Amino acid sequence: MIVRPRPHWMHLLFVRRGSLVSRILPQQLFILALSCGVVLMHGQLFHFKVTLNANPFSLMGVALAIFLGFRINASYDRYWEARKLWGDVLVETRNLARQALTLTARNVESRPFVLGLIGFAAAMRNQLRHQPRDADLLGLLPAVVIERARVARSAPALVLLWLGQWLRERREAGQLDFMLAQQMEQSLNGLSSSLGGCERIANTPLPFTYTVILHRSAYVYCALLPFGLVDSIGLMTPLVVSFVSYTFFALEALSDEIEEPFGTMANDLALDALVAGVNASLREMLGEEPPPAPVPDENFLLV
Template sequence: MIVRPRPHWLRMLFVWRGSVLPDILPQLLGTTAFAILVTVLHGRLFEWKIPLNFVPFSLIGLTLAIFLGFRNGTSYARYWEARTLWGSVLNETRALVRQALTLADAPADVPLLTVRLIAFVHALRHQLRGTDPSADLERLLSAEDRARLQAARFKPAMLLLMAGEWLRDRRQRGAIEPALVPAMETPLGRLTDALGGCERIASTPIPFTYAVIIHRTIYLYCVLLPFGLVDAIGPMTPVIVAFIAYTFFALEALGAELEEPFGIQPNDLALEAMSAMIESTLREMIGEPQPVVVAQPDRFILR
């Protein structure tokens, strides 16, 4: 994810990193080259003049823009929901550690709960991205906890279970009053809700047919557009086609990128940075040194 101050309006025109231009450049150049060819041939294909004007493109372009707006709005809604869920992970882990420190009679036991919650955050990130959590789990957990997690398919859910077992053990030992248990169970339940919400977003993409319809329509529109403009604007046809193609290709690429907010593309959520921040704040609450975690430069950029 790219986070940086908004540049000057002139620099904004030439921003490369973080834009979708690198992804759409090949098809944009191909469309522009085809428009140049159509302009040179003046809309003729094997001596046959293709009889098109700008009227149908105005109607189709309006419909396509509405459709793209709906697709991008849906994609951004998924992106923002994912960010909201990760915000709740931060809030609820803080609340649970705070309650353990202030409500339990044995604060010396709180670091065990804290590292299990930190491990949950990292395990959630790895599950959503399909990466291996072994390095983070080995860094955080005891050998006993790691052995228990080794065979688990859904490690974040298992770590929440282990956090709940910590609460049960302290209640059985009398370190936590039974009347206070429901208050501490509430953040655990909300963490379970956040886990389920993230899994839902990751496993349920926008129906594929939306992408197919938009993709086909955009390419047909951009390929036929030079034939409808060449008689009206002549040599300016490639310029206008390039501009319109950039708009449609970029909106399509942006919608596809935001649809999967847990990925590693420049505009996806900065899960590494958020995981590191959650770990840092939880360790600070229990008085432990905060680790210095440097996020990958291609995944979180702050300038």
Template sequence: MIVRPRPHWLKLLFVRRGSILNRIFPQLLFTTGLAAVVVLAHGQLFHWKVTLTSAPFSLMGVALAIFLGFRNNASYDRYWEARKLWGRLLVEARTVSRQALTMTRRRTDARPFVLGVIAFAHALRNQLRGQSSAQGLDGLLPTTLLARIGQARFPCALILLWLAEWLRERRDAGELDVVLQQRMDVHVSGLSEVLGGCERIAGTPLPFTYSVILHRTVYLYCMMLPFGLVDAIGMMTPVVVLFVSYTFFALEALSDEIEEPFGLAPNDLALDAMAAGIEASLREMLGEKPLPAPVATDYILT
């Protein structure tokens, strides 16, 4: 996730770090160079004059803009839903941890349960990013459970099972009232709903056809545009092509990044920082000193 103070409007025009310009720079260089060649050749291709005007590009541009808008809206819906799910994860984690610390008998050690909730957040991040299941879980779970998680396909489900078993054991030991145990299990179920929502987003990408059609159309449009402008604006053709290409290529690249919000691209969600935030919040509830907050590198927070 890109995190940086909003610069002055003039500086914002020339910002490169924390933008998507580096990703689309080769495409911009190619289309602008092509436009310059078309101007030098006076719109001829192998001694054949390409008779195009700006009229078809106006019609195609409107249709392409609508399609790009639809693609970006669909991608941002996925991004924002993923962010809301992680926001709910924070709320559910704080609530069930507070209940474990205050609703059990005084002699009950609720610290393992709270550490298990922290482990769930880290395990969810690992699962969504395809990382090692046990990464960041050292000291948070019992050794036997860690061994099972290292070989599991769905480690988060095992952690939820362990949390529910902990509640049952406290109930059977008379350390937790039956009604309170049921109320706490509601929030454990809330964690399960967060898991299911994240798995749905990660496992159901936008139809591949959308990406193929949009990608082909954008490139063909930007490559044919110089032939439609050269007779009308002459030497200004590369400048206009650069501006139009930047708009279309940037929108396509941005929608492609946020379509998968759990990845490591600059515009994806900062799952490392959010998991660390959850851990810091719960450790403070335990009376412990939280770990330092993650620091952005080159304006990118992972």
């Protein structure tokens, strides 16, 4: 995810990181070369004059822009919902850590439970990013739980099960009031709901046919556009067509990128930073020194 202060408007014109230029550069070069060829041939294709003007492209452009806008909105809804679900994870882990530290009996060692909450956030990130199930879990969870998580289909669910068993043991030992245990169980249910919501987003992409239609429409539009403009604007055709194609190709690439918000591309959610935030917050509640906050690199990229 790109994390940076908003630069000066002049600098913003030349920003490369996160602008998707490198991703759509081959398509842009193809359209530019095609436009130059159309200008050199004066709109002729195999000795046949392609009689197009700007009128149909005005209608097609409006329809395509609406189509792209709908795709962007659908992708951003998934991105924003994923971010809200991770915000809920932070809230619920803080609530559970506070309750475990203040509502249990004084002789209860609550640190393993609080570290287990950090382990849940790490396991949830690992699953959503298809990383090794046990990555960054050492020191946060018991060895037997880590071993089970390593081969589990849903490691975060196993961590939640262990956290629930910890609550049951405290309740059966008389170290946690029954009503308070019920309240903490509701918070665990909230973590489970957030996990399920993120799994729904990760496992249910937008319909592939929708992507194909949009992709084909954008490419056909940009490939035919030089023939419709060459007679009216002449040598300016490559410049105008390149600008229009950049808009369409970049918006399509952006919607494709944020459709899956849990990846490691520049505009995806910064899951490592979110897990680090949970880790720092809960360790401070334990009275420990939190690890240093993640620092974006020289290109302001934090993933």
